[in-house]
Amino acid sequence: MGYPRKLTRRFRAFDNFAISFTIINIISGIFSSFGFGMGAGGPRVLVFGWIGVSVMVLFVGASMAEIASAYPTSGALYFSAGKLAKRHRGAWSWYTGWLNFIGQVGGTAATDFAAATFIQSFVALQWPSYHPTAQQTVGITAGILLVQALANTYTVRLVAVLNRISVWWLLIGLVTIVACLVAVPSDHQSAGFVTHFVNNTGFSDAVYAGMLGLLVTSWTFTGFDGSFHMSEETVRATVNAPRGIVRAIGYSALTGLVLMLALVYAVRDYAAEAAAEAPPVQILIDALGLSTAKLLLLVVIGAMLFCGLANMTSNTRQIFAFSRDGAMPGSRLWHSVSPRTRTPVKAVWLAAACALVLVIPGWWSHVAFTAVVSVNVVGLFLAYGVPIFLRLRLGDGFEPGPWNLGRFGRPVAGVAVVWIVLSNILFMLPQASPITATSFNYAPIALTVVLVIATVWWFAAARRRFKGPVSYGSPDEVAAMDLI
Template identity: 85%
Template sequence: MGYPRKLTRRFKAFDNFAISFTIINIISGIFSSFGFGMNAGGPRILVFGWIAVAAMVLFVGASMAEIASAYPTSGALYFSAGKLAKRHKGAWSWYTGWLNFVGQVGGTAATGYAAATFIQAFLVMQWPSYHATAQQTVLITAVILLLQALANTYTVQLVALVNRISVWWLLVGMVVIVVALIAVPDHHQSASVVTQFTNNTGFSNGIYAALLGLLVTSWTFTGFDGSFHMSEETVQATVNAPKGIMRSIGYSAVTGLILMLALVFAIGDYAAQASASAPPVQILIDALGMTTAKLLLLIVIGSMLFCGLANMTSNTRQIFAFSRDGAMPGSRWWHSVSSRTRTPVKAVWLAAACSLVLVVPGWWSHTAFTAIVSVNVVGLYLAYAVPIYLRLRHDDFQQGPWNLGRWGKPVAAVAVVWIVASSVLFMLPQASPINATSFNYAPIALVAVLVIATVWWFATARRRFQGPVSYGSPDEVAAMDLI
């Protein structure tokens, strides 16, 4: 790909799959958004929306996997955008890289904040006298980011080991939660519950509410570009990286549906649970009792912590690669690699610091925090869309060992249409009446990011950044390899 090696290939096929599977994280995704789905469409959208959206995400993943096989680099999305663009390579690469960066930083911050919120919920359950505050949530998030940065500072073998553990934590945890919800409660909903439709969004249009409910699954299925970003540390990356993307989406789709059904059938007092501060936690308490609910909540918290760690790992590799091509302020710092651990240590701490900056407004206002991190999903999916769209326009795309053959373009077309449609959904109002608290700040956050990137591009970047840099011919680059 034109770069001397600075990272070691220690990720096996399972490790590559593990990082995306952990970032998607069905337990974290479903438990953090289930309450929204109960009010925006109800069981009908939670179940059938999961199936429909997961199918669409498979199209996105397949197109990304094909590109990952052709361009297996840490730069991933922005690198492939620069290579696939026929003109204005630097601009395509620039915008893709910054959307990816902002989306990943937002994802790391949001996951850490969600974990802190559930930790506080556990503390309240354990000690009723404990009073959770916004300030304490921010402080706990800061500690979480610190610990995750420390873990990412050490060798890639440690990260791989933690991700392997996280896969089994997710799978075993999912089985434990599902079995408990099946075996313990005296009463379950009938099969007809999956057809129940509920609209508590404040909007009178049921179709609009149902479309909003699809966001539950879309929120969960993000971050599978992690396998792509770890390409330079994965053995046989042209095959194992695309397989990691597809397996993580496929396995998450199946296991997530099982968990979703278990929660839906365990619902008791629908109105009371849907209006609770944490609906899925209330379902556990009502169905299993306080003691069992607390034990299962520890599984959920652990899943969120694993998710944040994997998010930061992926974020770090994107920063490393983007800086290697001179696209970030202080690029010389951020693409340096520790001679002892062979990891981009400075990029790790930049990722942690940027995530903490996004969390700080939560000290004063949860709405302010939501406004900043809301660009997470939109930023990521738009970054996914750019190289897929450019691949669609590229008549001479050189497929890698893992490819879709003649189905490549049709699959890419479906993927682009779905990304555009889901991105529009993410930017629409999600609750009525619309006020300062309920307003969806995602479009404002996205426009702010694009304006800053555009001003920066025309001011200085277009003269110095021309897209992915080539350090020489394959033989010349091999002679430069630093490991």
């Protein structure tokens, strides 16, 4: 790919799969956004929306996997966009990289914000005198980001081990939660409850409210580009990285549907549970009792912390690669690698700081979580869509890698692009009514600020020096430069 090797290939096939499976993290995604879905469509959208969106995301993931096999680098999306563009390669690469950056920062921020919320729910259950506040949530989020940044700085090998453990934590935790929800309650909702529709968004249009509920599934299925970003640290990356992407999506879709159904049918008092501070926690309490609910809540919190850690690791690799080509302020600083761990330590702290900036509005906004989720979904899926669109436009000129879709590559890419455009328009729109300063969806503002900065910088200076991914020489010359 034209780069001297700085990163150690310590990720096997399972490790590469684990990074995306952990970031998708069905337990974290479903539990953190289930309450929003209860008001935006209810069981009908939660279940059937999960199935429909999962299929669409699989189209996106398969197209990305095909590109990952052809261009297995840490730069991933922005690198492949620069290589697939016919003209203006620097501009395509530039904007893809910035969208990927803000989307990944949003993923880290939203996951850790959700973890902070659930930690407070656990503390409130354990000590009833404790009353969670928005300010405490932001403070706990900052503490989580600090710990995850320290882990990525000083215990890199441990992070790799934790990513492997996280897969089993998710699977065993899923089985435990589902088994409890199925076996313990004396009765469940009737079979037809799955078609129950609810609109508590404040908007009178039921269709619009139901479409907003699709955010639950879309938020869960983000971050599978992590396998792509870890390519330079994965053995046989041209095969293992694309397999990691597709397997992570497929396994998450199936296991997530089981968990979604278990939660939906365990509902006892829909109105009261939907109005609770943390609706899925209240469902566990009502269905299983306080003691069991607290134990399972620890499983959920652990899954969220694993997810946030993997998010930060992936985010850091994207920053490293983007800076390596001189596309970020202070690029020389962010793409430097620690001689001890062979990882981009300074990029870790930039990722943590940017994630903290995104959650600060949670100090006063009660829709901060869904806004950060929208930043995550829109930023990432737009970044996913650019190289897929360019691959589609390139037609037969695309040179696939060992893992490819054959003659189905272009139709699959076409479906992926259409879904990305439609879903991203939806998630930029208001998510609660009436629209006030505290209920405003600030995702468009956050994305606009980033794109305006990127555009001003592009036309002021970057377009004259940034031409897309940099090549450091021929394969033999680059091999001689390898730092490992």
